[in-house]
Amino acid sequence: MGRRCRPFSAHTVETGDRRLSPSEHLPESGFSANDDLRPAGPGRGRITFWVITTILSLIIIIAGGSYLYVWNGLRATSPGDVVQVELKAGTSPFNFAEALEEQGIIRNAFLFKYYLRYKHEGPRFQAGVYELRPGMDKQSIIAKLNAGETVKQETIRFTIPEGFTVEQIADTLSKAGYVDKAAFLALADKDQVWPDTDASKNIPKGAKLRHRLEGYLFPDTYEMVKGSKPDAIIDRMLQELDRKLDGLPENWEDQLAANGVDFNGIMTVASLVEREVVVDEERPIVAGIIYNRLKEGMPLQIDATVQYLLDKQKDRLMESDLQVDSPYNTYKVKGLPPGPIASPSVKSIEAALFPKKTDYFYYVTKKDGSHEHLFAETLKQHNQNIAKSNETAKQ
Structure with missing residues (x-):
């Protein structure tokens, strides 16, 4: 007999070497509906590789371009003739960078500014006129500005x-x-x-x-x-x-109120002392006399204030000179003149600030060539000093 055929069962199907269980069916199309629709492994890896390669290439290009931009902007300019550039007092180093670019000393002021900030340079730059040459490297420029190697001007x-x-x-x-x-x-x-x-x-x-x-x-x-x-x-x-x-003592401003005058008054008193006194030791004494007369409401009667009004200095004032109508004429107007009558020295300013306290109200110049004065508390003593001075002049 021929080989007996095995009856077909609804529960099993023979395929090749094994039987399929009822839950396993051969799809008509030849593949499972649960199979992945994406490309196979090797294809997907190639796409990932090219994406990563492209991104890295862009990063390298951008980084390289930035480096070249900075390098080119900070490298020395082409050599050229020396130019003079002035760094004015109070000018910001960053603003000065603009002038350097305009003169062709540097290539890029924007980059140079940030280079200075990165290197903590700029605060020590010294004002003045500099001779700089296109082609100098940035460190040489900075060193010259820090050292203050300015041009010696006439x-x-x-x-x-x-x-x-x-x-x-x-x-x-x-x-x-x-x-x-x-x-x-x-x-x-x-x-x-x-x-x-x-x-x-x-x-x-x-x-x-x-x-x-x-x-x-x-x-x-x-x-x-x-x-x-x-x-x-x-x-x-x-x-x-x-x-x-x-350079005066720290408390000098307190002396304004103590002397009963403002700053302009101090400078005015100092100018009177300057024109009246030659011997330094006598400056505080004469300043004290001025304040004494002001406190008593006496006219100062200082010849130098009248001389100030004249076109030409006189060796001796006449009575008519003392009648000139002016707020500077201390023979006719009580108090200080409106302002100084000359440029006082520091010693006269110090005398006006720190006068010597005495009971003197008068002084007269000795006529012996010493430029010293005779001082008096009363008008009687003053007249005696005038007579004494005149007698000395005759000898």
Whole structure:
């Protein structure tokens, strides 16, 4: 007989080497509905690789481009001729970077600013005019600015003696060819604020001053850049007064109230002492006499205030000179003049601030060439001193 066929069962199906259970059915299409529809493993890996490669390439390109931008912006410029660049006082190092770029000293001011910040450079830069050459590396530029290797500029030098008036100062500078006298006097008389100075802000407004800056232009020897304009010279002299005041004892401002005057009054008293006294030891004594007469309501009767009104100094004042109608004439007007009559020295300012307390009300110059004075408490003693001084002159 032939091989017996096994009956078909609803529970099993034979396939190849094994039988399928009822729960296992052969799909008609030849694959399972639960199979993954995504590409096979090797294809998916290739896509991931290219995505990562692209991202890394972009990062490298951006980083490389940034590096090249910074490197190019900070590298030295092409060599060129020396140029002069001025770093003005008070100018920010970051603002100065703009000027360096304009002059071709650096390539990129924006990057140079942040390089200075990164290196903590800039605060030690010194003001002045520098000679810089295109092609210098950034460190050489920074080192030169830190060292203050400025160009030695041609300067002018002038000396203003103690006790000079504004008129005399203008005349001295004009004769030296440094200023136009009329222009200088116009500035000295102009009612304006000098923002870089402090003492000058105490000059009273509306006062009948002959010259507004009288007494505030400090007498000293000055050296300035050649070609300095009148306003620069005035500003420098006003600044010098501020510096001298800073060197006074710390309590000097308390003396204003103690002496019963304001700052302009102190400068006025100092100018009177300057024009009246030559011997330093006598300055505080004469200052004390001025305050004594002010407290008693006596006219100061100081010849120097009348001399100030004259176009030309006189060896001896006449009676007619003492009658001139002016708030500066201390023979006719009680109290201090409206303002100083000359530029006082530090010693005269100190005398005005710290006068010597005495009972003197009078003084007269000895006529023996010593420039010293004879002091008196009463008018009788004063007249005796005048007679004594005249007798000395005859000998």
